[in-house]
Amino acid sequence: MTAALLPAAPDLMEAYADWLQRLSAERRMSPKTVEAYGRDVRIFLTFLQGHLGAPASLADFAGLAPRDVRSFMAARRTEGLSSRSLMRALASARSFARHLARTGRGEATAFSAVRSPKIARSLPKPIPPGPAKEMIHADTRAGEDREQWVLARDAAVLALLYGCGLRVSEALSLTRREAPVQGVDRIEVTGKGGKRRQLPVIEAVRKAVEDYLGLCPLHLPPDGPLFVGVKGGPLSPRIVQAAVARMRGSLGLPETATPHALRHSFATHLLGRGGDLRTIQELLGHASLSTTQIYTEVDGARLMAIHSAFHPRARAAG
Known part of the structure; x- marks a missing residue:
C-alpha cells in the first residue's frame, strides 16, 4: 500500500x-x-x-x-x-x-x-410454530425442481436453527465428525467471541441430519464441512436464505421470515412453553441476560394479540 x-x-x-x-x-x-x-x-x-x-x-x-x-x-x-x-x-x-x-x-x-444515537428497539419477529415446523421438512418443498438430497440438506440446516437455536454461521461451521447422528444427543458450537457452548439435540433434528447424510451423494471427510453445496464446497448462507425465501410464499409468511427468524422462534416458543430464561440464555449463547429478556416482550406481545383476537370481552370492546 x-x-x-x-x-x-x-x-x-x-x-x-x-x-x-x-x-x-x-x-x-x-x-x-x-x-x-x-x-x-x-x-x-x-x-x-x-x-x-x-x-x-x-x-x-x-x-x-x-x-x-x-x-x-x-x-x-x-x-x-x-x-x-x-x-x-x-x-x-x-x-x-x-x-x-x-x-x-x-x-x-x-x-x-458524545452520545450514541438512540435506536428504537424492535422486537424479534419469530415464525409461528406451525409454519416453523413445516420449514424443517424436506417434503414442504417437494414440488421444486431440485435433487432430493439438496432439499434434505436445507431441511437439516433449518432443523438445527429451529431445534437448537443456532445461528446460520454456527450450523454451517459444523464438521462431518460433529454431526448429531447415531444416538449423539449433543453438539458443541463456537458462537460470537469464540465462546463454545453445548446444546442438546432432539430426535427430530437428529433425524433430519441423518436423512440428509443418507441421501448426500458426495464424500464428506470427517474434518470437512457437514453441509456442502452441489459441487462439494462449503454451503453458502445465501443458499439457506434462498431456500427460506422460496417457502415464504407457499406458507404465507412475511419477508421477516428468514433463517435467523427460526432462532428467534426457538427462543420464543421455548419461553412460551415455560422455558427458564437463564437456560435459554445459555442455549442461545448470549453474553448478557438482558439480550435474552427481549423474548419475554415478544411472548407477551403474542399473548396480547391472542387475547385481543379471541377473548369475548376484547371482541365486545372492539
Missing part, C-alpha cells in the same frame, strides 16, 4: 494495524467482526483527512474535540447511514481510542463526550 492511499499519518496507521491485530488475537473476535470494526475506523480516518485538511496523526487524533466527532456523525447521516450503523461506527472509533490510551499513544477524550 502506498503512502498516498493511507487515510492517516504513518504513526496513526501503525496504531490502527496494531489495534486490529489485538482485536483478533486477544479479544478473539471473528474475522468478519474485525473487518467491520476496521472498516468503520478507516472511514473515520478518511473523514478526518478531509475534515482536518491533512492525514491525521496520533497527536491530531488525541486532540479531537466533541464537535469533530459530531461532524463525522452528521456527515455519515447525510450519506444515509442508519442509527444502528452509526452507533456501531462510533463504537468502533471508541474501541480504537481506548486502544490508543491503553498503549500510551494518547487520550482521545472527545468520544466519551
Whole structure:
C-alpha cells in the first residue's frame, strides 16, 4: 500500500494495524467482526483527512474535540447511514481510542463526550410454530425442481436453527465428525467471541441430519464441512436464505421470515412453553441476560394479540 492511499499519518496507521491485530488475537473476535470494526475506523480516518485538511496523526487524533466527532456523525447521516450503523461506527472509533490510551499513544477524550444515537428497539419477529415446523421438512418443498438430497440438506440446516437455536454461521461451521447422528444427543458450537457452548439435540433434528447424510451423494471427510453445496464446497448462507425465501410464499409468511427468524422462534416458543430464561440464555449463547429478556416482550406481545383476537370481552370492546 502506498503512502498516498493511507487515510492517516504513518504513526496513526501503525496504531490502527496494531489495534486490529489485538482485536483478533486477544479479544478473539471473528474475522468478519474485525473487518467491520476496521472498516468503520478507516472511514473515520478518511473523514478526518478531509475534515482536518491533512492525514491525521496520533497527536491530531488525541486532540479531537466533541464537535469533530459530531461532524463525522452528521456527515455519515447525510450519506444515509442508519442509527444502528452509526452507533456501531462510533463504537468502533471508541474501541480504537481506548486502544490508543491503553498503549500510551494518547487520550482521545472527545468520544466519551458524545452520545450514541438512540435506536428504537424492535422486537424479534419469530415464525409461528406451525409454519416453523413445516420449514424443517424436506417434503414442504417437494414440488421444486431440485435433487432430493439438496432439499434434505436445507431441511437439516433449518432443523438445527429451529431445534437448537443456532445461528446460520454456527450450523454451517459444523464438521462431518460433529454431526448429531447415531444416538449423539449433543453438539458443541463456537458462537460470537469464540465462546463454545453445548446444546442438546432432539430426535427430530437428529433425524433430519441423518436423512440428509443418507441421501448426500458426495464424500464428506470427517474434518470437512457437514453441509456442502452441489459441487462439494462449503454451503453458502445465501443458499439457506434462498431456500427460506422460496417457502415464504407457499406458507404465507412475511419477508421477516428468514433463517435467523427460526432462532428467534426457538427462543420464543421455548419461553412460551415455560422455558427458564437463564437456560435459554445459555442455549442461545448470549453474553448478557438482558439480550435474552427481549423474548419475554415478544411472548407477551403474542399473548396480547391472542387475547385481543379471541377473548369475548376484547371482541365486545372492539
